[in-house]
Amino acid sequence: MIVKNNFFLIGVVLFKEKLLEASTICSLIKIVDDLNKFGSKLVIWDNSPYKQEEKDCEFLESLFNQFYYKHTPENMSLAKVYNNMYKANLGYSFFVLFDQDSEFSVDYFNKVLLESFINKKINLFLPIIKTGDLIASPANRFFVTGRYWKEKRTGLVDAKNKLAITSGMAISINYLKKEFKEFNENLNLYGIDSHFMINYEKFNDYFFVLDYEMKHDLSYFNNEDLEKKLFRFLNHKESIIEVYKKESVLLNIISRFFILGSSIKMSILNKDIRFLIKKKNG
Template identity: 30%
Template sequence: MNCPYVVLVVVFKRGLEDSQTLMALREQQGLFPGAVLHVWDNSPQPFLHLDMLKEAFPALRLEYTHTPENYPLSRIYNSIIDEYRHTGRYLVLLDHDTELTSDYWKEANELTQNSSEKKNLILPVIIAGDRIVSPAKLYHFLGRHFQAAPSGDIPSRYLSAINSGMIISLDYFQRSGFRYDERLRFYGTDDYFMKEFQRKEERCFVMTARLYHSLDYFSDRETVDQKVHRFAEIVSGILLLNRANPFIALGARAYVFSKALRESLKHRTLKFLAAGWRSL
């Protein structure tokens, strides 16, 4: 099999109609026919099944994996890389709630099929609220948002990006031997990929297409306890990604403590400080 895309969608306690991503893909599947759609269901009980997906996506080849253990994203991504790196051209990473557009697929097709120069990494511009959240600049553990979206071929140095919407050449995984660090669970996999990518590749490509995404940590839909859990995962990833250099590691620890203090004051609870302390 040599398909144009392997499209991975990771869901948790979401059925077809509860996933903004899957609903958009169902409407847009004619824009990327022949692709593999691999739905990875991390729910305790299966929320989807293969026959239902095949009925909803007749233009695509369907694969479905259910892991009630709630596998870390890093483990899921490594499994997908191992399964498809010899058989597909590009891996598209998606979570359950990204607002995909037809412009995204049209531009992706132009860049992956009609471009004379192969691109190892293609990134959409992702908007959350009124802010450009991806790509962004990340200086070790300090991030900075772009005020105006970059586009085209740009340097990869100090660049960060959100997983959802990334288009990665499967040949890149084959050549580089890249693997995700499976100590990272649900946060930090995107920063880890970008940090490793810039060690080997000097440039990547940013699309003009915009995607819209919700960042659960900043929404009012989550309880404080849910935010504390996410916070603990985030700071654990920050510390893991910045452990190599002792001076940077010390700075990361100070940053985590100050962030925990700010969140505790903001939400009027010591739970964030306790989570930050446990991470240190």
């Protein structure tokens, strides 16, 4: 198999994490020789309040043949970050997205490379991400909510009514250029992956699930203080409205009832009426 130059555009978003302590960056460093052979470019977009130490950036620049670091202390929305990343690098084959807290080996990239050569018409390749014994990504979409997979599925999967976590996605840049166009910049934190998957099924019949399980930290949702939990929940509510408002009337209505029920439930569980408000502060 001949790998053309500029195959992988690897995008990593950091937030309040030291460059060389992020598990995703550590995973990439371990396989840097292979990534350079694949003609990869590493783009690190840092949304942290403070810029990383220059020596750490220089260290990564010395390792990776193609490296770019961008600091946006204003905490740019993820959708804008993703759009900026890929639109400035249209000459690559696949846009691979990672959060800062993922762990993987070179096997992930080898499998994307192999399967993309075999399945040339497929525009999305996904790893398996588990939470406990259940598969959190990919997942089924039931109207406006996700349903975990109980059993492992690999290979070609029907794209209709499916969801997936953004971290670990390998997306064809040709698809982004010609059909998807751009990530929804009205979404700040949540809903970006749902919006992507809902639109993906409009243009594609299938995506490909790799026979590869990627480690991705989902535990932080269970160990948050009340203020962080509130911020995430209110952002999540806004994202649901944004994602489904231009879909069918039925989904729009269902999304509103889902938000109402979730808000009441969270308000009772946390004994805080703020979970019922419509918009987050700031």
